[in-house]
Amino acid sequence: MTKNKAKVGVLLVNLGTPDSTATGDVRKYLREFLMDGRVIDFPFIPRWMLVNLIIAPFRAPKSANEYRKLWTDRGSPLLFHTEDLRDKLIAKLDPQTYVVEMAMRYQSPSIEDGLERLNKANVKKIIVLPLFPQYASATNGSVADKVMEIARGWQIIPNITFISNFVEHPLFLEAWAELGKEMMQGQEYDKYLFSYHGLPERQIRKGSVDGYCQLSDKCCGNYTKKNQFCYRGQCFHTTRLLAEKLGLPEDKVLTCFQSRLGKDPWIKPYTEDIIKELAEKGVKKVLVFSPAFVADCLETTVEVGEEYKEEFEELGGEQWDLVPSLNSNDTWVECVKDLVLTNT
Numbered sequence: 001m002t003k004n005k006a007k008v009g010v011l012l013v014n015l016g017t018p019d020s021t022a023t024g025d026v027r028k029y030l031r032e033f034l035m036d037g038r039v040i041d042f043p044f045i046p047r048w049m050l051v052n053l054i055i056a057p058f059r060a061p062k063s064a065n066e067y068r069k070l071w072t073d074r075g076s077p078l079l080f081h082t083e084d085l086r087d088k089l090i091a092k093l094d095p096q097t098y099v100v101e102m103a104m105r106y107q108s109p110s111i112e113d114g115l116e117r118l119n120k121a122n123v124k125k126i127i128v129l130p131l132f133p134q135y136a137s138a139t140n141g142s143v144a145d146k147v148m149e150i151a152r153g154w155q156i157i158p159n160i161t162f163i164s165n166f167v168e169h170p171l172f173l174e175a176w177a178e179l180g181k182e183m184m185q186g187q188e189y190d191k192y193l194f195s196y197h198g199l200p201e202r203q204i205r206k207g208s209v210d211g212y213c214q215l216s217d218k219c220c221g222n223y224t225k226k227n228q229f230c231y232r233g234q235c236f237h238t239t240r241l242l243a244e245k246l247g248l249p250e251d252k253v254l255t256c257f258q259s260r261l262g263k264d265p266w267i268k269p270y271t272e273d274i275i276k277e278l279a280e281k282g283v284k285k286v287l288v289f290s291p292a293f294v295a296d297c298l299e300t301t302v303e304v305g306e307e308y309k310e311e312f313e314e315l316g317g318e319q320w321d322l323v324p325s326l327n328s329n330d331t332w333v334e335c336v337k338d339l340v341l342t343n344t
Helices: 023-034 044-070 077-092 111-120 137-151 170-184 201-206 231-246 271-280 298-314 330-342
Strands: 008-016 098-106 125-130 159-162 191-197 253-258 285-289 319-322
Touching: 008 023, 008 077, 008 111, 008 137, 023 044, 023 098, 044 298, 077 098, 077 330, 098 111, 098 137, 111 137, 125 137, 125 330, 137 159, 137 201, 170 231, 170 285, 170 330, 191 231, 191 271, 191 298, 201 231, 231 253, 253 271, 253 298, 271 298, 285 298, 298 319
Parallel strands: 008 098, 008 125, 125 159, 191 253, 191 285, 285 319
Antiparallel strands: none
8 A cells, every 4th residue: 555545444432431420420421321312313403301300300319329339430431432442453454544433322422522633634435333233213223323414514525435234233233242241251150141221112213124123022023124123133133143152052042131211111121020920930040241342331340240149139130141242252343344445
């Protein structure tokens, strides 16, 4: 490659995190996150009232306490694990060909800043990789929306490629399998729980193709061209692929959904309900995977790793182990590298 040849830009995008554990910073983060019309898909005025008058004021103090449990000397794990992923990826790619940046969909570092750095580098193409394995309008769709909103103001817009999901990528599955096998070494578990972030049922129905969505095993039991972008269908498909790779007995594997917000029905089964059912059946040892998250965060470390563990043990369970997220696992880095190379 000649010295002056234009490079390819890569933008890794994760969800976001407050700048600190101060209640004001958490409230600011919640407002930006929940005011996204793809996250809470209500008309602007009722969404504004719900977020700014009810959710953010009352939820921020509690969330701030939860973030304090999570914070380390390096700050937010979601942020520094994404930074580590970026740095390892840079070391794997040809610097004469690629420029790699990272951003958060909400708060800092912003997508706008990341795109601006790539724009100033005069890249010929931008590959945008939202770090969400399963496509959802509220995550991957929101990232694409924000990127296009920013880029449309540029005088020159280079080629922009969005990687919509990567649930079937062999190295994504291998990375999770490595972590799972490490946790399972010398251990016998009664059940294997795959807990994914939930979404309102209405958002799943909005994306239904030809009325295919039934929000049940009837449609999610198979992964086809009609539900290839159905979030629930992708989650069940991820579970099947990982269970097969790990050699887990089908009758010991469960898929469920966590992190409900509000009173509207969210996709089921709910993780809280599954925990109660397992305890009622006398299940004692559970290993939990969270394959919707590629970096440890509030939803994995605190919600699954601490709150659900406490609930399970209070109901009579004896062992609740959480498989850590991919973070900057070397096989995961290779997966991201391959995604970039394939889409160059």
